[in-house]
Amino acid sequence: MSSDGNSKRKAGNSSKLHIILLILCTNLASIFLFSGPFHWIPLQYLHPDNDSTHSQNLSSNRAMQGNEELIASLNQTRRELQSSKELSEELKAQIAQLTQFLRSSVQHPNSNDPDDPWLKWGGGSLRAELREFISPKKLPLGNSPNIGSDTIYPSVGQACALFKDDLNQYMDYKPGELCPKDEVLAQKLLLWGCEPLPRRRCIPHNSPNYQEPFPFPDCMWTTPPNSSVVWTAYTCKDYACLIDRKNHPGFDDCKDCFDLQFREKTRWLRPGGSIDYSIDEVLALKKGTIRIGLDIGGGTATFAVRMRERNVTIVTTSMNFNGPFNNFIASRGLVPLYITITQRLPFFDNTLDIVHSMHVLSNWIPTQLLEYILYDIYRILRPGGVFWLDHFFCIEDQLETFVPMIENLRFNKLKWSVGRKLDRGPKFKEMYISALLEKPLERHS
Incomplete structure (x- = not known):
């Protein structure tokens, strides 16, 4: 029409x-x-x-x-x-x-209305469970002033409409029984923008020999038992394989971060150069006012461990890229948050003391999407809160794009460092930006 x-x-x-x-x-x-x-x-x-x-x-x-x-x-x-x-x-x-x-x-048309957009979207070919989930639900007590309606619509991302077949496959199960072993499919849907996924009425698989986690503080620096993970979705089938993959060529996201006795053991403990900040110097700049925060794309959550050792609570976002990152984070006694970079951060405005991201926020993200992410980080930081941009990398010529983009948010620059990224050699002309950016106490347009 x-x-x-x-x-x-x-x-x-x-x-x-x-x-x-x-x-x-x-x-x-x-x-x-x-x-x-x-x-x-x-x-x-x-x-x-x-x-x-x-x-x-x-x-x-x-x-x-x-x-x-x-x-x-x-x-x-x-x-x-x-x-x-x-x-x-x-x-x-x-x-x-x-x-x-x-x-x-x-x-808000009800479920019998032929013009209901959910029913038209399905085209009559949806799985019964998917149709059941996305159908409008009448509130038992009638109109709610909080919602402004007597009907609630379950959340399913707009991009799900582009992947009906995959979504139908994800919702193809028997209610009350074991879920399909489809973690790879679910994660692909999320990464394609179908976020959040529909809820399901099935039982997830557990390891048959699950063991209780190690107690504090041992759990933060001890590799958990293999029985804490269902390994079917991953190339490695145990933690020994994940720890060893740093010794083998090929690309793996955070390929050495499962080895807690390797580089993870010394991360953020002391400055290692102009672009390497230590946690202690960052905390000293804010004089004890950093208490809660978020680490975006935090791998196995060593940043959150370091902060916890200093009585700061950090929630870590991580995906499971060919490894059980979320299970590993939880086994260390920390909170994993399973969301992609495209999702609006699930925190209210002006609430967090610190937001940190190392490597994840870089030039591999589409430029306009990156700008949205930066504004969302600004939104959730409280006035006086700190955004720790840790080793943002880009091509040297791209500094003309990214530096003004960051500066446009008008953070106060507590620290700002630019240095060469040399791990792939000088011919790539790659650069790092590390910065501590403070949200102003007052913002005047």
Whole structure:
């Protein structure tokens, strides 16, 4: 349907809504004033949750259809109402409730409406569990002032519509039984932008020989038992293989970070050059005011371990790129957050003391998406909070793009360092940026 057609339809619906509200309100008043007790008004029209059958049948299309008998009696009702100067408070409350319900019905079509976008999106070919999940759900207690509706729509990302076959495969299971072993499929859907995934009514697989984790503080620096992981989704089938993969060629994300006795053992303990900051010098700059924070793409969460040793609580985001990163983080007694870089960070505005990211935020991310991410980080930091941009890498020529992008947020620069990235050789002309950026206490446009 064209945008012009949509506008006309919306205008028509709005006009019809005003007419039916006027008709219903005036007739309610007439019944109250001239026909005796107010309980004569059918209560299912005022409290739709008291009659679920009627509520299901009251679609937006039916609500918009004019009632010829009510229209015919409109003039008579008006004349009767002229004899009363004001409506009772009880009637006003009932009319307000009815008005809110009708507006909700128009704005949020129920599951029987053929124009429901979820049903049209499915095209009649969705798995039963997927259709069950995405169908609008009526609130048992009726309209909620928090939602502004009596209907709730489960969250499924817009990009899911591009991958119907994969999403159907993900939702192909028997409720109440074991889930399919489809972690790879689920993660691909997330990385393709189908986030969040639908919830499922199935039981995830556990290791048959699961053992309790090590106690504090041993758990933070001890490799957990293999029985803490279901290994079917990964090339390595135990932690010994993950630890050893640093000795083999080929690309693996964070390929050496499962070895807690290797480079992880000394990370962030002391400055290692102009672009390497230590945790202690960062904390000293803020004089004990850093208490809670987020590490974006934190690998196996060694940054969070270092902070915990200093009584700072850090939540770590990590994906499972050919390794059980989230299981490993949890085994160390820390909180993993399984989200991609495209998802809005699940924190309220102005709440965190520190946000850290090492290597993840770099030029491999599309430039416009990176700008959105930076603004989202700014949003969740409290005034005076710190964004630790740790080893952001790019090509030398790209500094002209990324430096102004970062500076445009108008952080206070506590530290700012630029240095050469030489791990692939000088011919690539790659650069690192490390920075400590403080959100201003006051921001004036």
